Amino acid sequence: MRHRSGDSVLATDGMGTEYSVELCDVSPDSVTGRVVTSAVCPREPRHRIVVAQALLKHDKLAQSCEQLAELGVAELLPFGASRSQARTRDAKQERLQNVALSGMKSSTGSLLMKVSQEVELAGLAGRFGEFDRVLLAYEEERQAGLAGLLSKGIESVLLIIGPEGGFAPPEVETLRQAGAVVFSLGPRRLRSETAAVVATAALMQLLGDLEQQGVRQTSQERRC
């Protein structure tokens, strides 16, 4: 509310459209403006990345949530693993959704990251069919790195990050049989919330989503 009539601001519907708006009238409880231009997903990644992260104790899932929303991840899907130390109430979907909103705003995104209701392992596996690749970061993997698992034409990736104590081996086997491919983030053991942002950043670097891209501008001009 530091703005005045005549100022230009960016606005978004959170569903991919960004509006450049010239403010017409600013009062303490409402603002009206004129849409000057609009653009569709001007700064969204070209690939749909969904991160499934095991429930974490304390506020650690909120930290992941904020960083992933800034990066333009499409959805955060919390899930319960056998070694998850968090209770269900810690997930607090509504609060996380607000954290995601804050991340979208600060990063000038236009697509709001969806924070889904937590699922169990079977529910997670049930989503695999939606993606071109399902990749599971596993600290016991001693071979495969991320770079070798990607190929041209991939449009969507589900990235799975385990809980603080790591996955139990039978859980990895279940997810592997459902179609997940296991990879290593290197020889060090990263905290779950660090693994989430590191894996997403590495994936986006490999997919070209940390590069500049042409703005898909539309020439609509609307009046409010």
Place this chain on the structure above:
Amino acid sequence: MRHRSGDSVLATDGMGTEYSVELCDVSPDSVTGRVVTSAVCPREPRHRIVVAQALLKHDKLAQSCEQLAELGVAELLPFGASRSQARTRDAKQERLQNVALSGMKSSTGSLLMKVSQEVELAGLAGRFGEFDRVLLAYEEERQAGLAGLLSKGIESVLLIIGPEGGFAPPEVETLRQAGAVVFSLGPRRLRSETAAVVATAALMQLLGDLEQQGVRQTSQERRC
């Protein structure tokens, strides 16, 4: 202190050597053990990465510090930029050094990330000669991505991350003239603490430091 005599533990001197130790005697205030094997930098990145990060308000530099220490960054060098919103006392070098120690332990690293005393911009530029590349993440850069700025034979990188409000253009010009190369992390605007971990992860992915590597094991056997 949940361990008993006969247990095996990993220990490190924080200077690159890791010891596999069999505990001989465990009492409430001391532990003795026998070094079974030792290894030099078994899980450290092959490249020396130093992150210079502008002072941040609240506890945001601690979040960066923890995540960078987990990744195996060699040094965190806080610096004051014109738009830094933190006071000097917020940097709290000693506290950050403890955060780095915790990050090293949790990630099973063997080299403790050094947290340096904060410097001003001139002091930062004075360090450039130590590195094969000096890379500055700049949200106004519209062309260069990280991948195009690396080449074979690079062993050390200084990565510079600006404050919350971004660098002032004259600051970027000063650092550029001193030898920094400006790059973009993509079209979105990342918070400073997110930019630090994202840029480091992307850099490590490109340099091969997020891949598994052979363990350089030595056959020393020492007695305590």
